[in-house]
Amino acid sequence: MTATELKQRSLLGLKDLSEEEIMSILDRARYWEEQPEKVQPVIPGKFVANMFFENSTRTRFSFEVAEKRLGAEVLNFSAAVSSVQKGESIYDTVRTLESMGIDAGVIRLKPIGVLAELAEKIRIPLINAGDGNNEHPTQALLDLYTMQKQFGSLRGLTVSIVGDILHSRVARSNLYALKKFGANVRFCAPPNLEAAELDAPYVSFDEALRSDVVMMLRVQLERHEGGMIRSAEDYREHYGLTVERMAKVQPHAIVMHPAPINRGVEIDDELVEHPQSRIFTQMSNGVPVRMAVIERSVKG
Missing domain, CATH: 3.40.50.1370 (Aspartate/ornithine carbamoyltransferase)
Structure with a gap:
């Protein structure tokens, strides 16, 4: 070869x-x-x-x-x-x-x-x-495939990726691929978990919720000991997709997550299989x- x-x-x-x-x-x-x-x-x-x-x-x-x-x-x-x-x-x-x-x-x-x-x-x-x-290229490919099946085209979609951007290979592969197809990629993260080298704007959580795709990243609980995340409860309060925040997600939008899921941290338990969730569809x-x-x- x-x-x-x-x-x-x-x-x-x-x-x-x-x-x-x-x-x-x-x-x-x-x-x-x-x-x-x-x-x-x-x-x-x-x-x-x-x-x-x-x-x-x-x-x-x-x-x-x-x-x-x-x-x-x-x-x-x-x-x-x-x-x-x-x-x-x-x-x-x-x-x-x-x-x-x-x-x-x-x-x-x-x-x-x-x-x-x-x-x-x-x-x-x-x-x-x-x-x-x-x-993590195959994760991003299955994410794109899921979005494409939902919306028909990736071009013009607004995709907000929420969570630990700094350590996320999923965020990187999705950013690289989605931009090639003309999607608008935005990040939302705690200030100490932003990745300055990546070419995407950071928005507030409220703004992220107004996207076509809200992609929640796994909270890497193993990093708590390093003090990067104060606690699981604190993270949920500020960056978790709670039932109250889900009410702000647009009716046509979908919620995604690469899994494994920390239920009750980055996403409330009852939202994992919400009608707008595509988490198990992604799998x-x-x-x-x-x-x-x-x-x-x-x-x-």
Whole structure:
């Protein structure tokens, strides 16, 4: 496989992907969603390794379901029960699996920058399942797919992303992709959780609620100890989507969330399955989107 082919089949992020490339993935996802048969073995004999060096439930299972629906042979790797615990480097682990003959790797990492370095050295397509606070491309793709199904077009939509922008790979991938389609992206965040390097305006929560899409981000409770968030209760009071605030959301608008959800913190429990919520729809849409991404990576 040439370096150009490898780059075309990998999915490291959406920042450098064209509108046409993104749309082709979304179109193929629609094809997969419309298939009546759950299993369509279009890539039999292809080995795909899910390499998760950071904990994940939804993303890992979503990829695994997608891979099995395509007829792939699936290897699941968890850092907690691997040689990484014994000091083996991430590179050595990925290189080992490559040497064993896998055809593609789905990878989630905590360290920033490691994925880009791996992509330069590894000669199989890599799919980014979340790297540090850099990008989470398949999450953004399923978000775009959800918005597109709801509104028909992304162009002109106003999307407000609310929460910890500073540490959010979801916010970054959505920003990069939505801007390519002419959507208006706005952020709303506590001042100490803003990301100044990202090109989007910050608005008040009341203004964010007047959007076509209100996307709530997970409150990273593990950061409380560092004092970045005073308390879960304080966060809910100022930046949580409460029942009272939901009354200000426009009737045509939708509420989204990448999950996992801290019920009663960033969103009130009774709003998770509100008629305007698309949270579980997003999870459902993740499977055909990831089918399209995996097929793109390994099909000759």
